[in-house]
Structures are given as C-alpha cells and as structure tokens.
Amino acid sequence: MMQTVLIIVSVLLSLAAAGTIYRIAKGPSLLDRVLATDVLLAIFAAGLATDMAINQHLENLVLMVSLSLIGFIGSVTVARFVSDKR
Amino acid sequence: MNTHVLLDSIAAICLIAGAMMSLAAAIGLIRFPDLLSRMHSATKPQVLGLLLMLIAVAIQLRSWALVPVLLIAWVFQLLTAPVSAHMVGRAGYRTKHLRKELLKVDELDEVVAAAAQYRASEYKEAAEAGESVEEAVGDQRGGPLPDDAETPAARVDEPEEEERVRRRRERE
Amino acid sequence: MKHPRVSLRQELPLVIWLVLIWGALWRDFSVGNLLFGALIALAITQLFYLPPVELSGRFNILHGISFTGIFLLQLVKASFEVFYLAVAQGPRLNNSVVAVQLRSSSDLLVTTTGHVISLIPGSLVVEVDRSTSTLYLHCMNVGSTEEADQVRNRVRGVEVRLIRAMGSREELELVRREVDGHTDTEWPSATGRKEDHS
Numbered sequence: 001m002m003q004t005v006l007i008i009v010s011v012l013l014s015l016a017a018a019g020t021i022y023r024i025a026k027g028p029s030l031l032d033r034v035l036a037t038d039v040l041l042a043i044f045a046a047g048l049a050t051d052m053a054i055n056q057h058l059e060n061l062v063l064m065v066s067l068s069l070i071g072f073i074g075s076v077t078v079a080r081f082v083s084d085k086r
Numbered sequence: 087m088n089t090h091v092l093l094d095s096i097a098a099i100c101l102i103a104g105a106m107m108s109l110a111a112a113i114g115l116i117r118f119p120d121l122l123s124r125m126h127s128a129t130k131p132q133v134l135g136l137l138l139m140l141i142a143v144a145i146q147l148r149s150w151a152l153v154p155v156l157l158i159a160w161v162f163q164l165l166t167a168p169v170s171a172h173m174v175g176r177a178g179y180r181t182k183h184l185r186k187e188l189l190k191v192d193e194l195d196e197v198v199a200a201a202a203q204y205r206a207s208e209y210k211e212a213a214e215a216g217e218s219v220e221e222a223v224g225d226q227r228g229g230p231l232p233d234d235a236e237t238p239a240a241r242v243d244e245p246e247e248e249e250r251v252r253r254r255r256e257r258e
Numbered sequence: 259m260k261h262p263r264v265s266l267r268q269e270l271p272l273v274i275w276l277v278l279i280w281g282a283l284w285r286d287f288s289v290g291n292l293l294f295g296a297l298i299a300l301a302i303t304q305l306f307y308l309p310p311v312e313l314s315g316r317f318n319i320l321h322g323i324s325f326t327g328i329f330l331l332q333l334v335k336a337s338f339e340v341f342y343l344a345v346a347q348g349p350r351l352n353n354s355v356v357a358v359q360l361r362s363s364s365d366l367l368v369t370t371t372g373h374v375i376s377l378i379p380g381s382l383v384v385e386v387d388r389s390t391s392t393l394y395l396h397c398m399n400v401g402s403t404e405e406a407d408q409v410r411n412r413v414r415g416v417e418v419r420l421i422r423a424m425g426s427r428e429e430l431e432l433v434r435r436e437v438d439g440h441t442d443t444e445w446p447s448a449t450g451r452k453e454d455h456s
Binding site for chain 2: 278279281282283285287333334336337340341343344345348349351352353354355356357372373376377379380382383384385394396398400401402403406
C-alpha cells in the first residue's frame, strides 16, 4: 500500500513544484519570485517528511527542524531590501 | 483489520492530504491575480500541510518520543511563516507592487494619503521659512532605518517624496 | 555590560522554553539531560542579551486550551478556503485592506493577535501601527464595507479570546465591562473618525 501512496504523493508534489517553478520563472516582480521560492522550500520539506514516513527512518529530522527554523530568513531579507524597481 | 493496517491508512491519508495542501499553495500561486493574494496561498496551506506530514511521520515510526521534536518543528513553522508573509506583504505595499484596482476597500490608503499631505505641507513650510530642502529631508530621515514599530505612514511614500523634492529643487 | 540587567525571574520563561527545546531535540527528557540543558540555557541567556518579553503575568489554562482548539480548526478551514478560492475564483477575486484597532497596547498581545489572524481564514497583516495598536489586514474575498466590518468584528473576537487566555488584568477588566455593556462599543477607525458599529 505504501508504494501506491508514495507514487500519489510524488506526483502531487511534483505538480506543485512545477507550479511554483512556473511562478518563479514568470515573476512578474521580485517579491513574487521570493514568495514562490518560499513555497518551493515548503514542498521540499514535505518531500523530506514523506521520505521519512514511507522509508521509516529519521535521517532528515534535523534538516526539517532547521528548515522550519531558518527557512523564512531568506524571504525576510529580500523583502527588507527590495527596492522600487521591478 | 488490525491496528497496524489502521495506522498505516491514517498515515497514508495524512500524507496525501499534506501533498494536496502543497498543490493548493501552488495552484494559488499560479491563479491569484496579485502579490498580496498570492501571499495567502503561500502561508496557510503550507502550515497545515507540514502538520499533516509530521503526523504521518510520527504514526509511521510508531514513536511517542518523536512527538516533541516534530511539535517543535511545527511550532517554529507556525511562528515564522506569518513573519515572512508579513515582511513580503509590507514591502509589496510600500513599493507599489500592489494592484490597487483589485482592492475594493483600502483603509490604509487613506492613512498614507493623509500622511503624505501632512508631510507635503511640512515641506512647504520649511521651504517658505527659507530652510534648504535637504535639511528638512534630513530631519525626517535621520539615523538608520527605524524598526517595525513606526507608524505605517511615516515612510511609505518615500519614492514619491523624493520625486517631489527633486522637482521643487529643479524649479528653484 | 551596557545592557540593563535582567532579573532571573524575568528570564525564567525563556530558560524553561530553551530547556524544553533541548529535551525535545535530544528526544530525551531524563533529569540529567534536562539539567545539562538548563546549564546551557542559563549560559546563553547570560551571554547573549535579549530584551525581555513583557509577559502579563497571568495565564488561564482553560481559555488557552479552548483557544488552541478553535485556532487549529480555523487553520484547517483557512487552508481549504484558500484551496477553494484558488480553484473556484482564481483571478476574479475581491480583496480589501482593512484597518482594525485593537484594545490592547501590549506588544506581546498585538504580535500574537497578528500572528493568529495571519493564519486564520482570509486575513494577513500588511502593516502595523504600534502607537495606536492598529493592524492593517489584507483580506481575501472581502468586497464591501459590510464585509470589512465583519472582518473587524472577527479580529476583535480573536483578541478577546487571547486576552482571556493571556492578557493582563486591566485588559481583562476592559473586556468584561464591554461584555456587560457598560461602555459603548464605538471604536474610532484608523483615520480618527468615529464609526458606527451598531
């Protein structure tokens, strides 16, 4: 059963990642791209969690905790120093 | 039907629902018309999606000792996601990434306009009193960037102000 | 050290929080591990200065639990609402920026309220005015002033719940009097003029 779940989840996450990458490519502004990068990071975290759940290991745990701790710093930094130019 | 199968199915449902949440965020990013509404789809589903995924991890590994770590991972996500969304939104509003025509009600706009008018009158007074415009600008913007606790109207319209000051200097 | 000294009692919540994180990260809540964690937490709080968070000094566990439950439900609802709006409405979306003035002037409570309403359906904080503790929210699917008033009421409701859970006694008194109807519930809007909330 878990193999089927893995396939479904991979397809869903790939579609989601494709959507965010489309937004990163298309823009139109820097802030849109930053926002989409943030979502892409969340999708990566979801992928890591799926890996842990289905293959039953804990190797990604530290990575996930640090991602949720410092993942926001990038977008905050860009938002802080973004200028009026598009 | 034993508990093993039951727990597995719950984990499977959580995983698929979590992946659906990521997809919801992506669909929102693609379909919403402006930055501020895209921000909603970047914040909310991601928090719930991570929660569901972490529940699935805890169930699959059948371990209570794991719950505090996962809870901490989630709480940090909960604390940081609105911060980044707020910073992006704030920058978006201030740098005119906003599409005003999409807003039906805008109560911040009134405040910004009032503050801009107030500051414009101050510039006028300064100019009439014979001070150089630079001094007036320097007074208002002295020191490093103030922290988040300032009034919203104080700095929002800087590009426009700069433009205004530049024009006035050209006239003189 | 130039910083004003912070008393140990003020630091205590932070130290306890750090010790809990330490235990959770090691997945080991034995006494020895926690003691070592407490040692590290004390060293960190003494070495790296942080301005202390001003807690109100009271916390109602019952209200806290009910608030957490409602918050989790709202979180689920928010995600599905975003999903629905993205699929069903997409580009044809009515948005608004709404000013909400909060009762409390405590930084902690304003911040918590802002966080919570960023995660419940339909609203996100765009701008904060600390001097008048006014939040400017971006609201999805809000197209008229009546709906904006609904948002305002909802946000003030969240604030009331938070005050009941963790607000100071003065704020609690304010809420109680308001519920009893002794004060008028007229709130000045952000631009200073009075608004009718009948």
